């Protein structure tokens with residue numbers, strides 16, 4: 001089952017000719033998420049050949065415009081394309097009025113429901129969304145206004161059945177689910193141990209998203225062991241004072257979080273428009289954490 005992230009926008013507040021504002025398109029086990037929705041996100045979705053109508057959950061980290069100005073346009077296009085299936089938007093509570101007011105002014109009615117779930121009510125260890133395959137968590141970041149990070153993670157998987165061996169030994173198919181759940185099967189006085197008929201489950205995977213935030217070691221517990229960590233790196237160390245003043249991070253600070261969190265791979269993004277290249281971001285991040293890459297619009301990463 002596929003788990004991948006496509007970066008739709010890798011820039012900070014001011015868009016440039018090659019960097020849109022924040023948005024990540026995440027596919028996890030056939031579930032489709034959009035994280036943040038900066039201006040122009042729907043155009044990026046089209047440009048990179050992704051499916052607009054598949055998106056069922058939209059996660060908005062905070063209400064700085066470069067993280068949500070694209071939302072009303074995206075919802076409107078979903079409607080024009082004939083959508084009837086509802087969308088759930090997890091966001092700061094104030095977003096609901098903003099979006100509904102924009103639609104009302106133009107007398108626009110959507111043919112689908114938009115459920116707004118306020119992030120203010122969430123507790124970091126309780127999932128904001130859960131189904132049989134995955135869980136999504138929200139956790140607080142350290143920014144100028146209330147801001148949340150997100151973690152999408154697969155649930156514990158079942159063991160893989162060795163069907164031929166099970167059939168050869170006379171096990172009935174009705175017992176297969178039990179073996180996959182690592183339970184012992186008793187049949188006609190015989191005992192069948194799951195470890196003899198199944199292989200260990202595939203490892204669960206997770207993706208953690210942190211934008212925008214100042215350096216905050218409290219994040220470690222929320223993102224630890226993630227296969228992929230996205231962490232903003234608006235600045236480099238040369239602009240460390242500016243980073244502190246604006247509650248953003250430097251590439252080195254992002255890498256420190258990755259290092260402390262034991263994540264597998266670090267993805268940097270939200271680059272200030274002042275940088276023409278991200279070479280310096282990469283060089284200083286690698287001092288702290290080796291497995292790091294810089295986001296580009298359109299970059300797709302398999303987790």
Ligand SMILES: [Zn+2]
Pocket residue numbers: 062064143212
């Ligand atoms: Zn911000």
